[in-house]
Amino acid sequence: MTTPEATPPSERSRIRRLAQRGHYDRATLHAVIDAAYVCHVAFADEHGVHCIPTACWRDGDYLYIHGSNGSRMLKLAASRAQVCVTITHLDGLVLARSAFNHSMNYRSAVIYGEFDVVAEAFKSAALDTLMEHIAPGRSREARPGNANELAATTILRIPLDEAACKISTGGPEDDEADLDLPVWAGVLPLALQPNVPVVVAAPRGTPDYVERWQKAALNRNAVETLTATTP
Numbered sequence: 001m002t003t004p005e006a007t008p009p010s011e012r013s014r015i016r017r018l019a020q021r022g023h024y025d026r027a028t029l030h031a032v033i034d035a036a037y038v039c040h041v042a043f044a045d046e047h048g049v050h051c052i053p054t055a056c057w058r059d060g061d062y063l064y065i066h067g068s069n070g071s072r073m074l075k076l077a078a079s080r081a082q083v084c085v086t087i088t089h090l091d092g093l094v095l096a097r098s099a100f101n102h103s104m105n106y107r108s109a110v111i112y113g114e115f116d117v118v119a120e121a122f123k124s125a126a127l128d129t130l131m132e133h134i135a136p137g138r139s140r141e142a143r144p145g146n147a148n149e150l151a152a153t154t155i156l157r158i159p160l161d162e163a164a165c166k167i168s169t170g171g172p173e174d175d176e177a178d179l180d181l182p183v184w185a186g187v188l189p190l191a192l193q194p195n196v197p198v199v200v201a202a203p204r205g206t207p208d209y210v211e212r213w214q215k216a217a218l219n220r221n222a223v224e225t226l227t228a229t230t231p
């Protein structure tokens, strides 16, 4: 589905199979990126094609990555090589009556283009945004990067101009002829969720975001225990 404000897909970003699951609007793309901590960056060099996982975050209409100046991926991406960045959230296993019709629920994004190098003057602010992505308020608590750390770090950003999202939801789509088969059918929902945080130091007490993670994990554990003990 394409919303009116969507960027029309390019020839390479246009979703072909099950095109109705495609989204090209910024709001969907932003939501898929914002829910992610990790992306995969694909690139080619003289040794072949590579696809490397790395941390990511978004600011405005750019996806950011960072790492050591020595990283092959970052050196190549900084040289304006063509890359393809993907993000995948696996939301569920979809079990149909037939093996053929099994599938997965997901939200995914594919972004094409070239990375720009973030200039020295903007590195610190970019890393603050990463801290805020990890936990709101974190950039005001963690020690910011010093001159050596910033100098040793490459930060890159890619515009979200050539991108597609694909979203799959719902239950199994079985063939009419299979509906009466004596086979369990349904969905196993899957989600990335916080577990109980492990405290290493808390000299100023527990920050709000840690409390939220803890509450979410404990509530979930309580519901699981209740479900397990309810006949």
Ligand SMILES: Cc1cc2nc3c(=O)[nH]c(=O)nc-3n(C[C@H](O)[C@H](O)[C@H](O)COP(=O)(O)OP(=O)(O)OC[C@H]3O[C@@H](n4cnc5c(N)ncnc54)[C@H](O)[C@@H]3O)c2cc1C
Pocket: 012, 013, 014, 015, 016, 017, 018, 088, 089, 090, 104, 105, 106, 107, 108, 109, 110, 163, 164, 165, 166
């Ligand atoms: C968790 C998960 C499991 C999947 N399992 C399968 C599977 O088992 N078999 C299978 O065939 N497909 C699977 N897919 C779908 C797969 O990602 C492709 O969409 C599919 O192969 C269709 O390819 P195509 O030949 O139509 O398009 P392609 O020609 O490969 O793609 C054309 C363009 O569409 C866009 N695009 C394609 N797929 C996606 C995507 N998933 N997200 C965002 N943009 C996309 C890209 O811009 C791409 O360049 C899975 C996807 C996910 C996220």
